Amino acid sequence: MTSHVKNTLVTTAAIAGALAATTLFNTTTVKADTTSSAPVTTTTSATKDTAIASAQAKVNSASAAVVSAQAAYGSASTAASDAAAKTAAASASAAATSSAVANAQAAADSAATAKSTADANLAKAQSTAAATSLAKSMTSAAVVSAQSAVASASAKASDADSAVASAEAGQTVTANLMKSDDPTQASAAQQYFATKTAIVKLLPSGQVQITIPLTSGLKYLKEVSYNGVDATFTKTGDDSANITFTADPATSYTLAMTMDITSVMPFMPIMHEKALLDVDTTIFNGLLAPKSAADAALTSAQAALSTAETNAATVAQVASKAASAATAAATVASDAAVAATSAATNLTSAQAANSTAQAALTSAQAAQSAADAVLAAAKANLDSANAALTSAQAELKSAQNIVVVTPASSAASSASSAASSASSTDSSAASSASSAASSASSTDSSAASSASSAASSASSTDSSAASSASSTASSAGSAASSATNSAASAATATSNVASSTSTTTVTSAVVATPATTKKATSSTPASSTTAKTLPQTGNENQSALVALGLAILTLGIYPMMKRKHA
Helix, strand or coil: CCHHHHHHHHHHHHHHHHHHHHHHHHHHHHHHHCCCCCCCCEECHHHHHHHHHHHHHHHHHHHHHHHHHHHHHHHHHHHHHHHHHHHHHHHHHHHHHHHHHHHHHHHHHHHHHHHHHHHHHHHHHHHHHHHHHHHHHHHHHHHHHHHHHHHHHHHHHHHHHHHHHHHHHCEEEECEEEECCCCCCECHHHHHCCCCEEEEEECCCCCEEEEEEECCCCCCEEEEEECCEECEEEECCCCCEEEEEEECCCCEEEEEEEECCCCCCCCCCCEEEEEEEECCCHHHCCCHHHHHHHHHHHHHHHHHHHHHHHHHHHHHHHHHHHHHHHHHHHHHHHHHHHHHHHHHHHHHHHHHHHHHHHHHHHHHHHHHHHHHHHHHHHHHHHHHHHHHHHHHHHHHHHHHCCEECCCHHHHHHHHHHHHHHHHHCHHHHHHHHHHHHHHHCCCHHHHHHHHHHHHHHHHHCHHHHHHHHHHHHHHCCCCHHHHHHHHHHHHHHHHHHHHCCCCCCEECECCCCCCCCCCCEECCCCCCHHHHHCCCCCCHHHHHHHHHHHHHHHHHHHHHHHHHHC
């Protein structure tokens, strides 16, 4: 279909619709308005087109704003989701580093406790080592002292032993036999002891052994006793002997002697006399006691030395163990110090990492808050854009619903032509109406084809105009038979209106905004003859005419809107 044909179809439909609507409103609209509560806005076609274009521009602008707002909202939503994900990741990282800090703190505390324990053990071990070392030194000194004491005691004992040994070997001392009753007078037996000496020996018992050398007179001296104990005679020759007895150390000893000289002097009886042996044997006094004391001292010193040496050995072992323990404790303390230092370093690192993670979390939370704010703003903008679009769509709908009113003179001429065409070919109109009804139930392309065919017929014959009008009415949903009757009635009514001397006009009201409307008003008829010339006012033919006019008007506007929206 060419552009010219489309324009012809649109123009024809619009004119027919306007004619039918004008006729309708001239005859019956005023009465209908008085019972309708819905406001009706009327204007010219140009004004309506302008309103629709303006509303459509607003819709387009609002739609673009909605698209832009939706894009911004989508971008903000994505950014908010990304920010939330980053916040979650930063929170997890912060939690992990916080846990690491707690673990590092526990490890550092444990290492510090271990170090403190190791240091305490080291101090204790060192103190023990020092104490045992001192004890070792003291016992070593005691050993040295005991050794010195033993040496001293040994020397004293040796001296005492030497003195005693000398005394035990015997010592020659001066010895005289004196009269027992007069110690100042020599005894008669003195002559037999020519050496006037005695050999004194110290016995272990402390007594002394005294030996008197008898140089002669052995044949006369029969016995010698001391304290009732006979002395021992050891012959040293034919007439000599050593007379030995034992006694306590003293300065003199009274000896009992028995002499028999009858061999030379028969008249002399056996003589028993006492002689005082003047000999000092006390020279050995004090030898045995010092020796005993020296021996005891030596024994004691030796025992002390042994004890000191035992103690020293024991203390040395303890000191060695203490020193080893101190060395081990020092190693443990050193290791604990290294571990504590390492744990402290790890704690510092964990705290630094946690601080970084916390800062990252704070930054992520701030970014998320900002993204949420942007998302909220984008949502508000989107809601505002949607509201604006809804308002613009409402305004467009209101503009599309505006009723276009054609001036009265033009409407009358069109109506007269339509009536003439309708009266000439009623059968053709009916046939066309039936065809148009079938076309109305098809797709938009079929309706356009039917409209093009109707326009072509209208250009060839007058009867095609009526057919096109009937086809348009049928597209609005009328039945084929009703459309035929309505077309016939419309032709008759239009013819009558064309011959009338007076007309009814409709005042157009153009409204600036879709929300403000005015009802269409009719002026008072010029003369009372108008009502008389209207055939069958208010009957079923008029109702059909109303349907026909509105259908034609709607079909005329629809292609125009399709072109504007295309």
